[in-house]
Amino acid sequence: MIPVERQELDQRETTPLDTSVDELNANFIESIARLKRRLRAERAGDEFNDLHRSVLTLLVSEGPRTLSQLSDHEHVKPPSMSETVNVLEQSGLVERTSDPQDGRKVILVATPHGVHFVAESRRRRHEWLNQRLHELTGEERRTLAAAAAIISRITDS
Amino acid sequence: MIPVERQELDQRETTPLDTSVDELNANFIESIARLKRRLRAERAGDEFNDLHRSVLTLLVSEGPRTLSQLSDHEHVKPPSMSETVNVLEQSGLVERTSDPQDGRKVILVATPHGVHFVAESRRRRHEWLNQRLHELTGEERRTLAAAAAIISRITDS
DNA sequence: TATTGTTATACTCTATAACTATA
């Protein structure tokens, strides 16, 4: 039924490769959307969300960043990042400092407590996914790691 | 700095494999969260979201389902699925029918318009991601396809 | 005047609680 519809509708040139990209697009988005919804249920009640953790991890591993740098990197708008940073700041995990060269800028720095938190929390978080990952074969894990690298690259392009 | 912290904190036994799973967990979640945020920005203004499309695709390709079956499959609660189905129904893409065996159940069926929509929209949606996928090598696409399959499997376990 | 960030407000997506109808 679907192939017939596709045939009717495919007015422009398509190669089998196009079709496979379309399929990949749909399958891939649907699979990660379902995973995100499942993870949401698993981590209900957590104090920090993925964005909080991603920002903190970046500050710990890569060093201080301005608010705009953070919002660009994470693909959110500055007001969203400002609120995210408020939470981290109120928890004592990051500090706002000012740029001596440019008074408009706010530079975010991880506190020692923030560094400690990242090291400590990597293991505990997303326990459900951790368990699932442990059940995979080494090759399957390598596939996911390779996929994560590809996703990061295209997201930032 | 981080390795020292880890060493202090790692009270329980961990193997190198554990660490790599932790890293994979963090990297993977962060990469797909950033991708999701980027996709949100790219598809602003769209009439349907990922859940609408995923549900419609399932009904078209796999046949009629009850509301509970849909909410289980997509990992949302029944009220969320009910609202999602309302939108698809109001757009004429699915129909609610009743189960002749059990009057409590609602069976969702894709309309001909819904079938047509799925075939027609696969190509157009997420144009930004489609473009990125076209720029990948065949092997990179195979990696993502394999990752999507693994994700789907573990999400539904 | 342009840029960086914040505050106020609103929208999207999903959840929980309360309810209706049927088994």
Next chain:
DNA sequence: TATAGTTATAGAGTATAACAATA
């Protein structure tokens, strides 16, 4: 009673618009 689904309401996460401070 227990189950399937809906309605009403709330919360998390993100956005846009308006504003303040600095360049």
